[in-house]
Amino acid sequence: MSDNQNNSSGVGLVVRGLRKSFGGQEVLKGIDIAVKPGEIFVIMGPSGSGKSVLLKHLIGLEEPDAGEIFINGEPLTTPEIAAKYRMALVFQSGALLNSLTVGENVGLYLTEHRLKPADEIKKIVEEKLADVGLKDAVNKMPNELSGGMKKRAAIARALVIEPQLILYDEPTSELDPVSAVVIGDEILDLNHRIHVTSLVVSHDRDLAFGIADRIAVIIDGEIVTVGTPDEVKNFNDPRVKGFLNADFKRDK
Template identity: 70%
Template sequence: MNNSANSAKHGVSVKVQGLHKSFNGQEILKGLDLEVRPGEIFVIMGPSGSGKSVLLKHVIGLEEPDAGEILINGEPILSPEVMEHHRLAMVFQSGALLNSLTVGENVGLYLSEHRLKPPREIARIVAEKLEVVGLKGQEDRLPSELSGGMKKRVAIARALVIEPELILYDEPTSELDPLSAVVIGEEIVNLNRQIHVTSIIVSHDRDLAFGVADRIAFISEGKILAVGTPDEVKRNSEPIIQKFLNADFKLR
């Protein structure tokens, strides 16, 4: 078995070391360090504006740090070899589906654009991935005909087409009703069990984080305040963490 096939079975490790990033003189990430284990569901949680999505963009290689580095299985994310050796996919907050294409065309877009497979094989792969996310037979529908939860599942199916070793989810339950959010959470866990992919989720959804995570990193104002299992994070006495976890809406 080659290294690629082996890592696909077990996911990849992700290591963040001394990560700093500023925009327009404002420091957003202030020396972050964390490590994600192969095959783990790892949630990065914290309030809005804490630097979660900026961190995620660094992990996928969309942003270059001012200092520090990110390693995928020990290789720097910005080295050309990483994309040759490892398959990374991102599920964007909006789903990022193309409205002019059908569900099937959206899911198979990477394969068809790069002419990686013949049309019949692409159709088979698309059908297979849609079935994995519970959308069997939905190939001919348009994104405008789908609910928010279904769009998120189509986006996940599109990510699965490349057989990723690492999937990054940016706020996967945003704009979803509670029932749809639960379905997406279950989908993430089921995928992790089926294909042993490493999953990193950025979210401020407390129910999602504590429902699916193997471990959680809590980030606030560009610093990681805690890393641990859901129970360990719940028990953390840091006031900012407790305020976030116990925030509730009360009528006066």
């Protein structure tokens, strides 16, 4: 790890009554969550429960049908307010631009907004890639990376923004258990090192209980429960129990 310091400090996030429908089907049915500054908040739920759609609303890629989103108490209603806060989304697929090298991908935000001179951008890119253990990948193309490396490169790209809020969409999907642990440790490390607020959407129970300060369980577009990992484990609801304890029906 490099010892570069990020200037970010986590922001609080509140979602109230968020609703969204696609083609008459209600995907989010009045979501209410409150994420404290600097915490790791995991939203868990089965596939198709609306987790990724919720993330897209938070980053501004989707417009809600109803409801409000507040960042540090300010309603996220205009691009100006959104621009005040530095938010980054780590996509499920990584979403690295395939026509650019890993280094160019990581430095894209700084290059396109001309925030730093080229040599400084190069230095920052190398630092951020070293932070996620991809120091040697700077000149590689995304298609030369494994799934786990792509996700770490995507995290490095998010770090360049010096985010106050990082949103992770299924960060361990399609990864082997070892790579999943590496990514989980990365999220924990970033949270401790730069005090960024992390909102993780995942259906990975091991990841959620391994890294979360608090967990929300979303099923069929509704938040069923919110609490610490222990509180969620002990929450007495058949749907939550069914999701958390899902297992094969193999004869013992």
